[in-house]
Each structure stands twice: as C-alpha cells, then as structure tokens.
Amino acid sequence: MNEDPITLLVVDDLRSNLFALEQMLAPLKVNTILAEGAQAGLKHLLHSQVDIVILDYSMPGMNGVEMAKLIHQQYSEPPPILFVTAHGNNVHGLEQTCYQVGAMDFIEKPIHEVQLVAKLKVLITLVKQREEMRRLATVDILTGLPNRLSFQDTIKQNMSLASRQKSKLGLLAFDLDDFKGINDKYGHDVGDALLIEFAKRLSNSIRTSDYAARIGGDEFVCLLTNIHNDDEVKNIAKKISEQCNGTFHYEGKELRITASTGAALYPDHGETPSLLSKAADVALYDVKANHKGSVKLCNSQDHRASNHERVTGHIKLGYQPIYDRQRDQIIGGEIFCRLENANEYGGIRGTIEHIRQLGLSRTFEKTLKDKLLGEVCTSSNSANLSGIQLFLNQSSRELINYELNQQLIDLSKQLESKNLHLTIDVSDWERARDMPLLIKHLATLHDAGIGLCIQDIGETSIPVAMLLTLRPEYIKLSRVLITSFEHNTIYSDIIDACCKLSQAINARLIAVGIETESQFHGLKQKTIQHFQGHLWDLDLNVDDFTKAISQHKHI
Known part of the structure; x- marks a missing residue:
C-alpha cells in the first residue's frame, strides 16, 4: 500500500469553517490544503496533488455542485469528493444530486467530528487501494522492476x-x-x-x-x-x-x-x-x-532491411488436406508456411519465433496472406476450391493486434468472393498476454465471418466457460494424445472426453498428426468427424491440393 500521506483539499467560502475542519482532520495525520471559495480550490487542484476534496455544497459564485461537475470534466481520474451541506434533507434529491456530479458521499452541518473522521477513513482506504492497484498494474511482481x-x-x-x-x-x-x-x-x-x-x-x-x-x-x-x-x-x-x-x-x-x-x-x-x-x-x-x-x-536501416529480405523473400506455402469421414471427401486444408532457409532457425516454429524476435511479424504476416490469396485465386484448378475451409495458423500473442485483425478481415472478404472460407487456427493459447482483448478481437473476427479453431485440446489449459464464450467451430486434438492413445488407456479416455466436449459445445473435432494406419483405425471407432495427417498427404502445393479435391480423394 502507498504509505505517502494523503492530501485533502478543503473548500469553503467561510474561513471559520475552514479552520474548524482543519482541527477536526488533525487526528487523521493527513496533509490539509485550505481554499477559500471554488476558484481558489480549482487553482490548488491545478498545482497540487490532491487525493480527496471536502467541498461546501452552497457557496456564492460557483457553488459546490458546479465545481464538482467541472472537476469531473477536467480530470480523467478525479479525486473522491465529500460534500458538506447545511441543508440536509430540506434540499430535494440532495443525495441523488451529489452522486450525479461525482461526489462519493455527503455530511450535514453541524458536523460531528466522529462521523466526519469515519467517512474520511473510508475514502482514504479507497484512495490507497486505487493507488495500490495502479502500482500493481505497472510493476513486475517477481522482480519489483517496472513492467x-x-x-x-x-x-x-x-x-x-x-x-x-x-x-x-x-x-x-x-x-x-x-x-x-x-x-x-x-x-x-x-x-x-x-x-x-x-x-x-x-x-x-x-x-x-x-x-x-x-x-x-x-x-x-x-x-x-x-x-x-x-x-x-x-x-x-x-x-x-x-x-x-x-x-x-x-x-x-x-x-x-x-x-x-x-x-x-x-x-x-x-x-x-x-x-x-x-x-x-x-x-x-x-x-x-x-x-x-x-x-x-x-x-543501420540497411541491416534491418537485409533481415527483412532474408526472412520474407523465400516464403513457400503448403496445404495439408482435412478429411471428413462421413462425406468421405476433403473439406478443407491447413496452411503451412515454409522458408527455404528454415533449417537455419530450427524448423518452422523456430523460424516464426526468429521472425517475431526480429520485429518483422507484421510484414511477414502480410506477405503470407498476400501469397495465400494470390495462390488460391490464380491456381489453374482454383474452381475446385469452391466451398473449401482454409485453416490459417495464428498466434494468440499476435491476435491482440488491431492491424493483424484488419488483415485477416480483408483476407476473409477476398476469399469469400471466391466462395472460400477462412478459419483461424489459434495456437499457444496459454501464452495469451491480454485475454480480455483477445476475446474481444476474436468476437470481431467472428462477426466478420471468420471461423475459429483451437489447437491442442486435451493438453492445453482452457476453461470450459471460455469455450462456451468463444464457441469455436472446430477443435483439434493434441498430437500427444494421437501418438499415445494406443498404448495408454488414460489417453484414450481423454480422447473420448474430448469427443463428448466437442458435441456439448457443438464444435467439430479434428484428429491431427495421424501417421499410421493403426492410429487411424483406432480413432475411427470414436466419434471423430475429421482427420488430418501425413498418413495420406505431406504438405501439398496449391495445384496438387486442388487436384486432390477434384479427384474426390478419400480415406
């Protein structure tokens, strides 16, 4: 808690009232500023840090109500105001008027010291709590450094x-x-x-x-x-x-x-x-x-430009089909990004992290989306893509960025003109930095017609209430479950629970990363709608992807 002394500004048009209040406030051990009239009070507010204002309700010239209104108009975080009035219940709607102009409380004359001190202790506690909340919002709890x-x-x-x-x-x-x-x-x-x-x-x-x-x-x-x-x-x-x-x-x-x-x-x-x-x-x-x-x-800027060229100049896209078991056809594809020099950074995940660390995420994202749009709209078999769902991986850390979301909305609109549907495939859910902002942006994307898929269900920690709020169209099983369920009944039971979860929230469940026939046959016994993995296809280029769709390639 903030241990600095609280500063009170007392505003009244009578000096005798000011001095009387000063004496009553002495036991609180606060800094007291006395202002004779509203104009003097406003000058002190401009030049001093004031935590609480004690304000006479009725004063000649600018009265207490007018001053309170002005304070709340001028300050983004106005100090709490305690009105002092001689009218009491004789003033119609006094309590309502006080609260409407931002006063936290009022006290009637003649003032009882015990009552005044009690009300001010409540306001002092409120001020200290607000200061502590402000401090905690800007301080790293572990190290004590600013955040x-x-x-x-x-x-x-x-x-x-x-x-x-x-x-x-x-x-x-x-x-x-x-x-x-x-x-x-x-x-x-x-x-x-x-x-x-x-x-x-x-x-x-x-x-x-x-x-x-x-x-x-x-x-x-x-x-x-x-x-x-x-x-x-x-x-x-x-x-x-x-x-x-x-x-x-x-x-x-x-x-x-x-x-x-x-x-x-x-x-x-x-x-x-x-x-x-x-x-x-x-x-x-x-x-x-x-x-x-x-x-x-x-x-120099040249150094940054060379990194920009090295990272974004060799982007290659791959499309891995997602199969629908009941319809026995391809319903969509997950977009994979490859860089020609990806091995230099430890594969695709290392590459993306390297790009983020270089501060080139925005440029990379835009380049990727432009390339995706260009490929699917100009492919020799682009007509075969009609009605297909395109799953685009996005980091939860990036989705809180307004610019990125506008890129996604623009991309979705252009894809929709070709009867293609965009679904964002959210990874690293647990690393989201600002969950309320992320939820707000996901709602905006949903309103724009963009679908939501959440990865690693069964392993990532996401509250059920959050799933009910987000209402994802798709959820993907964790690859760990896929690779382990044949040898461990606990993993198999978790998959069964995920199947029930998908039904409860009305989301389609996708089994990702299927590598063997035995994995596929074991999962077919469960109520899983969609399948994806290298058992059938590696990452295809856009032409091979559209050919696979046109040939009704089945599993």
Missing part, C-alpha cells in the same frame, strides 16, 4: 521530451543466455531467483537518470537518457553488462548469469517506440546467434 506497461508509457514520454529538446535516447534490450536450460534443469525456483538477482544487478548498475524494466520472461530493457552519440550508448551498455554478468549462488548451487545485449539509438534507429524496440531486437538476436553475452549496437 512492460510502465515501460511503454515511459518511453513515449521520454521520446516526446527528446523530440522537443532535439536530444537522443538509448535503448538496451537484454535476454538472459540459456535461461530456459537453467529453468528446466534446476526448476522454476532457481529460475525465479536468477531473474530477481539479474534485476537487482541491473538496477544497481544503471545511472539515476535511466530506467530499467522487465518486459516479460527473461527479457529486460533499459532506457538511457541524456545520450549524445553511438559510442556513449555502447560504453554504458558494456559497463552494465560487466556488472550484471557473473557468478550466481543459490542454495549451494553456483551458476553463471550472462545476458546478450542489443542497443539502439533514438531517433537514428527508430522514431517510434515500436521501431526503436525492433532495432534493438535486431542487434540483440544477432548477438545471441554469434556472440552470446556480448553487446551490439544496431548498425
């Missing part, structure tokens, strides 16, 4: 100031080396202790004018103010790195902390928070790929 939300506000404010002063800022992006390996080997307690220790070293190594934050996982940032050139950023980054890297002791274990550091300069490498962060990330992931534990400053 991503606080960092975003701070970098915006500092960029605005630097722009006016024609000055520079430095941004350092840190990523702990091999953190996942330590976490997996020694457990989350050791991992948490390591994060706490790194945060402590980072806080102790930065200048008083700089700002450090933890923005997620093992990712930290530091905003450097009063910067003049590239060399200054690099020198500060190296000093911080030297003080943060080193031996770490925890319950008899001796571990070593090292962090890779990427640096960027405002406005040279980016004129917005997003662009500057992407520039620092480009440098960071070059460091992690080549010289872990060291520091690198982003070279």
